[in-house]
Amino acid sequence: MIESAQLAPPVFADIAAAAQRLNGKALMTPLLESQLLNDRVGGRVLIKAECLQRTGSFKFRGAFNRLSLIPEAHIAAGVVAYSSGNHAQGVAAAARAFGVPATIVMPNDAPTIKVANTRADGAEVIFYDRYTEIREEIGARLADDRGATIVKPYDDPGVIAGQGTIGLEISQQLAERNIQADAVLVPCGGGGMVSGIALALATRCPDLAVFAAEPADFDDTRRSLASGERHSNDPNARSICDALLAPTPGEITFSINSRLLTNGLTASDAEARHAMALAFETLKIVVEPGGAVGLATILNGQFDIQNRTVVVVCSGGNVDPAVFATCLE
């Protein structure tokens, strides 16, 4: 069964409610800092390390919150999701926490570690071809067959509200340490995380500029922000940032982002790899390519950090060992 989309965007109260539901379930991830990194870039960088979140990415927040919103009569039939891997793991872990079955539609080129972890949490994985098949159709068919509820990766108010709890934590952590930050840089695929964070900060820290960071050839949100209309990426584009390859901004996410984001920034694959190596060296965290794009936009100079204080979300760490090893060379 496909629930009809609730198209009204979430509001601040939805994020506050999500934070209550996630309390004790998700980790309050640390805001990390390295003097070495600050010296290197000439400004102050605070890393919101969502790679340390349960399942290795922020996606558990949105998935768990969304599952909490499924009516009791429906949840036993389980959930269906489509995902390149991080949402897959988030939904699998949330379904396990609720004790219900999960079926995940994943691209056949998803990183091995993401497939293995999704299965380890008890989910059934069904593969599709990222470039020739439409995952939404496969997911809808499966949900129909099984009477299961679809948990969309980003364009859903419950998912956006869950990711928005990252913004609440950032505002709280900045206040505790008495830090005045200038901006927040957030990796962006379909825009669920950045829209949730922007929504939380619009209430809690309205002076903070929020930027979406995207792979250079997947800058649909940057171009859409510039024109005011949703644009798509070239279907022939490729990137190592497997978590950020959504074809176009979400409808709900873009309605928030077009109102609240300052701008979009981009980084190349080589710059993302460099950022992963720098995070390894100075912060001791494992960041996957897509998770490092925010930091990469500082290193490539698109975001000018000189004498400024910036929060950078490192959104995930689910990267195959061989890929990570090549980034360290």
Added chain:
Amino acid sequence: MIESAQLAPPVFADIAAAAQRLNGKALMTPLLESQLLNDRVGGRVLIKAECLQRTGSFKFRGAFNRLSLIPEAHIAAGVVAYSSGNHAQGVAAAARAFGVPATIVMPNDAPTIKVANTRADGAEVIFYDRYTEIREEIGARLADDRGATIVKPYDDPGVIAGQGTIGLEISQQLAERNIQADAVLVPCGGGGMVSGIALALATRCPDLAVFAAEPADFDDTRRSLASGERHSNDPNARSICDALLAPTPGEITFSINSRLLTNGLTASDAEARHAMALAFETLKIVVEPGGAVGLATILNGQFDIQNRTVVVVCSGGNVDPAVFATCLE
């Protein structure tokens, strides 16, 4: 100038005072958990991720606390330390925070990253040969020449009290999440960290068993605990765990450890590498060989975790990229 050693061991109040001094200076590191890791080992593992601490290891805690205790008339002349690298970085960062010069005596085979980071924090590095020279003598001569204060790596009450703040945080984090743990596994070189943690937990969680984890051929603390007297390691022994190569338990640290530790455990270099790879995969943290020895004693079965809940300190993440890459293979 060498301060005469204050040989009385620290007490709980010294750790509480250290926590006050470190508040806002050191990071309250997270207690991480991975369902994948729990499933793999058959018990519940909570990782106290000190690799995420400022300077990439727990050592900043003890160094900063020790510098706070130097009389105002003496501190301007600076500090001298000898260290394989983590204490070096901790003292360099603490000296920078106090605005005083630091001179660090390091072995000429210290990891490149540790030397570079120590220098990046403004310290002067002087090399010695780990196997033919006595670093205490070199340090004493330098301190004498410069009127500087020696900051010992472990056998000092102020240093032990600083490291003990890890134990305070563990007790607080377990209480917040309402977790009853059975044991704490702590990497051990000279014994500063494990003695501080044991001291904090003896007051806060007296039922928690505390274990020292050592490299297989550097099990001086394990053997000393068994016999009740301090034993040394074979000078010809070698290990990849560069942070844990102290020749013998400290006098003060052993006076605490012999009273409060349950036992010593060991792991081989290969087992430490395996633990590093598993921490990469399941926790998204960068752990250096010596920092992974606690986790390694679960993987090799020396600590039986079946159906138990264990806190494992991962004490540092300062590892050269090439070494880390080989562990991922």
